[in-house]
Amino acid sequence: MLKEFSLKQFGNLRSLDSEISDSILQSIEEHIKILFLPKNTAIQVDFQHFLLDSDALLFINPKVVIQFSQNENNKEILLHFNRDFYCIEIHDQEVACDGILYNNVFEVPFIKLRDSQSSYMQKVIREIQNEMENDDASTEEMLRILLKLIILKSTRIWKEQHQLADNEQHADVQFLRKFSKLVEQHYKTHHTVADYADMLFITPKNLSKKIGLLSKDTPNDIIKNRIILESKRLLAHTSLSVKEIAYSLNYEDDAYFVRFFTKNTGISPTSFRKQF
The missing domain is CATH 2.60.120 (Jelly Rolls)
Structure with missing residues (x-):
């Protein structure tokens, strides 16, 4: 309904x-x-x-x-x-x-x-x-x-x-939410931990420490995984070429994007697409 x-x-x-x-x-x-x-x-x-x-x-x-x-x-x-x-x-x-x-x-x-x-x-x-x-x-x-x-x-x-319900942990929750929203908004154009540390006005080291409160993954892993997820979605559910997908994710060198995807998934973009 x-x-x-x-x-x-x-x-x-x-x-x-x-x-x-x-x-x-x-x-x-x-x-x-x-x-x-x-x-x-x-x-x-x-x-x-x-x-x-x-x-x-x-x-x-x-x-x-x-x-x-x-x-x-x-x-x-x-x-x-x-x-x-x-x-x-x-x-x-x-x-x-x-x-x-x-x-x-x-x-x-x-x-x-x-x-x-x-x-x-x-x-x-x-x-x-x-x-x-x-x-x-x-x-x-x-x-x-x-x-x-x-x-x-x-x-x-x-x-x-997630053991983050105490009032004194409010600032930690707000920080984690802010980082999550920033990655979701900017993963296509900002690929490094330093980019997000700058947006949050802290050092990359402190960013890693704060993210460790919630996730076993490092900030770099989180950013990389979000890019990979979007790559998989575009490969599986659109007809965009690998080069067009690379460009949409701010990789001007599509060969570098292919190496990045293959290294992190164990399969090339073309082979991944064939599964669908």
Whole structure:
């Protein structure tokens, strides 16, 4: 089901009703998404495979490609909305999730749920589904309030799971969010740790120390992995030539880009593309 409020769109899809098909996902490629996944769901996010050992929520940026094994017992629920309905970046002061649930360059943003947390989230999702049946002046705002409730609760759970929920760690969380957002914004044009250290007004050494609070990867690994991910997306899902992809990622020497990709993936760009 899709509700439209002028240019604002909010939708709800269920695997149980065979609504989450590849063609439907392509049609909402530009939408921001929240996917509820029951325990034991097998899912592929871009080029990584996961088998969930608990119920979970997955927060999905536009253009991220998801696939899960289809069976008659699938109970995934997908909420999706466009930026006109709710823009994560513009409304970041309200929910403080940018760089954590969305635009997270550290990890695929799964929020694993305990039984009580899962029951709560499913209750909110049912309220959303019920509200989708309404058609009055308050429907749009009610949907937005329920959406923000899921995002706020999930951000809180993420901080607890990463042991960053204490008030004295607020500055650390803000720094990690800022670095994550900067990489997401600039990875196509800025490729070195020094570039991001300059933007954050610290030394590369201090940047590495701060990132070590959350990630086992170094800042250099994080930047490199984000470039590789985009390279894979363009190779798998577009007809751009390797040279055009290299240029779009600010590599003027496509031979250097080929060496960079091959070194970090163990396969050449052309061979990777043939897999798809």
